[in-house]
Amino acid sequence: MNIIFMGAQGSGKGTQAAIVAPRLQLEKLATGDVFRAAIAEESELGVKVKVIYDRGDLIPDELTNALVRERLERIAQQRSAGALQGTLFDGFPRTAGQAEALDDILADQGDRVDAVVEIQVPREDLIARLAGRRVCPVCGTVYHLDADPPRMQGVCDREGATLIQREDDTPDAIRRRLELYDELTAPLLAYYDARGLLHRVDGNQPIDTVTNAIIDAISREVTR
Numbered sequence: 001m002n003i004i005f006m007g008a009q010g011s012g013k014g015t016q017a018a019i020v021a022p023r024l025q026l027e028k029l030a031t032g033d034v035f036r037a038a039i040a041e042e043s044e045l046g047v048k049v050k051v052i053y054d055r056g057d058l059i060p061d062e063l064t065n066a067l068v069r070e071r072l073e074r075i076a077q078q079r080s081a082g083a084l085q086g087t088l089f090d091g092f093p094r095t096a097g098q099a100e101a102l103d104d105i106l107a108d109q110g111d112r113v114d115a116v117v118e119i120q121v122p123r124e125d126l127i128a129r130l131a132g133r134r135v136c137p138v139c140g141t142v143y144h145l146d147a148d149p150p151r152m153q154g155v156c157d158r159e160g161a162t163l164i165q166r167e168d169d170t171p172d173a174i175r176r177r178l179e180l181y182d183e184l185t186a187p188l189l190a191y192y193d194a195r196g197l198l199h200r201v202d203g204n205q206p207i208d209t210v211t212n213a214i215i216d217a218i219s220r221e222v223t224r
Ligand code: AMP
Pocket: 009, 031, 032, 033, 035, 052, 053, 054, 056, 057, 058, 059, 060, 064, 090, 091, 092, 093, 094, 098, 168, 177
């Protein structure tokens, strides 16, 4: 089973993917998390992508697609060992070239995209969500200054680490990322809708209501 979460930055894709993936025994593949880890480790990939990432621009398709192919090959091995049901994509694909590459990679594995879930949130709410977002640098837990603050101000509930703001959650980078979403990523919704795979979920509701709506949509799709 291969599920894609779509939605603009700040729509809650990451939060929902972290909840839904273990429930459906899916491996979460969040390309943004992979790039952040590479930057933190200062690996060869990390050094290459840091400047692009910090501006809020997209990493070139060639690099991103190669990374996804490598991860999916690893996931396919775990699936054949029976440990996993499939993959949940968060933040990939983001361009037409990536969507085509994903179809090709999956086809090589005798597989396909089963469902695409778009989490919809009004633009003004997205900007407020992104600007107030704070992240634990150790475990990656995401908080919001007003909507979901940690118990102690500025400190992660789990790790006790000082929360940070992502480099790409600055006003300029936020503007750039939303522009790129509209220009390059939003058109993919029509691509998947034309194949009857697209489900839309209202993301402006409590987290568990959104989770239930997503799981409902996916279950309807896979039992069809
Ligand atoms: P995210 O955590 O999904 O918001 O991604 C953060 C940043 O990582 C993006 O602004 C891009 O610089 C990079 N990135 C993540 N996923 C992709 C992708 N599919 N294609 C290109 N760049 C990506």
